[in-house]
Amino acid sequence: MARTILHADMDAFYASIEQRDRPELRGRPVVVGGSSDRGVVAAASYEARRFGIHSAMPSVEARRRCPGAVFVRGDMQKYARESKRIFAVFRRFTPAVEGLSLDEAFLDLTGSQRLLGPPAEVGHALRAAVREETRLAVSVGIAPVKMVAKIASDLAKPDGLLEVRNHEVRAFLAPLPVGRVWGVGPVAQARLAAAGFETLADLAAAEPARLWELLGDWGAAVASLSRGEDLREVEPWREPVSYSEENTFAEDVGDAERLAATARVHAESVARRLRRDGLRARTVVLKLKLGRRRSPGARGYPLLTRQLTLPEPSDDGATFGEAARSLLARAALAQPVRLLGVGATNLVRADAGQLGLFEPPAETRRRSRLNRALDELADRFGPRAVVRAEEGDAERAALSLQIKRGED
Numbered sequence: 001m002a003r004t005i006l007h008a009d010m011d012a013f014y015a016s017i018e019q020r021d022r023p024e025l026r027g028r029p030v031v032v033g034g035s036s037d038r039g040v041v042a043a044a045s046y047e048a049r050r051f052g053i054h055s056a057m058p059s060v061e062a063r064r065r066c067p068g069a070v071f072v073r074g075d076m077q078k079y080a081r082e083s084k085r086i087f088a089v090f091r092r093f094t095p096a097v098e099g100l101s102l103d104e105a106f107l108d109l110t111g112s113q114r115l116l117g118p119p120a121e122v123g124h125a126l127r128a129a130v131r132e133e134t135r136l137a138v139s140v141g142i143a144p145v146k147m148v149a150k151i152a153s154d155l156a157k158p159d160g161l162l163e164v165r166n167h168e169v170r171a172f173l174a175p176l177p178v179g180r181v182w183g184v185g186p187v188a189q190a191r192l193a194a195a196g197f198e199t200l201a202d203l204a205a206a207e208p209a210r211l212w213e214l215l216g217d218w219g220a221a222v223a224s225l226s227r228g229e230d231l232r233e234v235e236p237w238r239e240p241v242s243y244s245e246e247n248t249f250a251e252d253v254g255d256a257e258r259l260a261a262t263a264r265v266h267a268e269s270v271a272r273r274l275r276r277d278g279l280r281a282r283t284v285v286l287k288l289k290l291g292r293r294r295s296p297g298a299r300g301y302p303l304l305t306r307q308l309t310l311p312e313p314s315d316d317g318a319t320f321g322e323a324a325r326s327l328l329a330r331a332a333l334a335q336p337v338r339l340l341g342v343g344a345t346n347l348v349r350a351d352a353g354q355l356g357l358f359e360p361p362a363e364t365r366r367r368s369r370l371n372r373a374l375d376e377l378a379d380r381f382g383p384r385a386v387v388r389a390e391e392g393d394a395e396r397a398a399l400s401l402q403i404k405r406g407e408d
């Protein structure tokens with residue numbers, strides 16, 4: 001059975017909130033973001049977009065294109081609050097809500113027609129409910145698959161709704177440029193264009209062998225997406241509450257340096273997973289199982305946990321490693337350790353602190369550039385590729401990774 005997926009996306013989210021709250025900004029080109037030399041546009045109102053201003057553009061360039069633009073520093077906490085209200089509205093329609101960012105989500109309406117009515121009516125009702133709750137505009141795309149729903153909401157902007165029915169999908173996609181397929185960035189797009197593939201119709205009709213030559217294994221997936229075949233389901237996201245990694249040593253370890261090095265490996269790994277999931281942690285937890293059994297059975301080893309709250313939420317492995325090292329020192333161990341774990345908890349979404357990112361201090365910028373490069377290496381070659389030299393002998397026996405999810 002065909003599914004019914006709704007993609008909801010707020011229009012110029014941050015900028016619209018500012019225009020709502022500050023009437024003097026309405027009808028004016030508003031840029032949310034840093035205005036200094038280093039600043040970057042986080043959001044642009046539709047009035048500003050008419051000048052070619054878009055998010056991620058350097059603020060200097062935005063100012064050049066529209067000297068009259070009003071720059072607003074922005075208030076990420078306020079945007080996160082609005083996001084919560086919007087998602088609460090989404091969940092009135094179905095529990096199957098998959099958030100993609102603060103202002104964007106997929107809703108699976110499959111099977112809810114009998115309860116809620118035809119999909120387009122649900123879409124109109126959702127748009128009205130969001131407006132009622134927040135006085136903000138949301139655009140909606142409805143389609144049998146995720147990718148098409150997302151393209152539809154984009155084409156419906158601003159403040160619109162577009163439904164693409166099952167039998168309309170192929171004709172809807174056919175004339176669109178190949179860059180509309182998820183994952184086809186400028187490089188792949190240029191390669192496809194050079195080979196004569198301009199539209200999704202070209203891709204849908206391509207010989208599989210030809211696409212394989214151009215894109216490798218990924219070619220087949222691109223061809224199915226361009227035909228509107230996208231089997232991914234809506235995955236409701238539950239807030240994780242903690243990330244951790246631990247290992248049991250092959251033999252108990254008493255050497256403080258070696259323990260600290262192991263903690264550092266875990267810290268880097270936990271940080272990497274947080275970054276991948278767009279999260280930061282306020283609290284670092286060190287877990288130790290001591291080597292001398294107190295009572296029989298696996299639970300007989302004394303367990304020690306120590307935690308430390310960081311001055312700022314972080315996703316930096318070196319910061320977690322330092323915290324773990326100082327917790328280790330404070331534990332003043334009198335006996336060797338059987339198991340060592342490092343956890344990160346008290347999590348916040350990384351984008352909730354994004355305002356700091358507009359113009360972060362140089363050290364933070366350097367760190368996050370380095371972290372991004374390490375993440376790419378780890379994705380390509382596996383996490384061991386980025387273990388630093390002094391950590392090379394850290395024990396990884398009986399390693400366990402954990403993500404604890406909160407209850408629904």
Ligand SMILES: [Mg+2]
Pocket residue numbers: 009010011012013103104
């Ligand atoms: Mg949006």
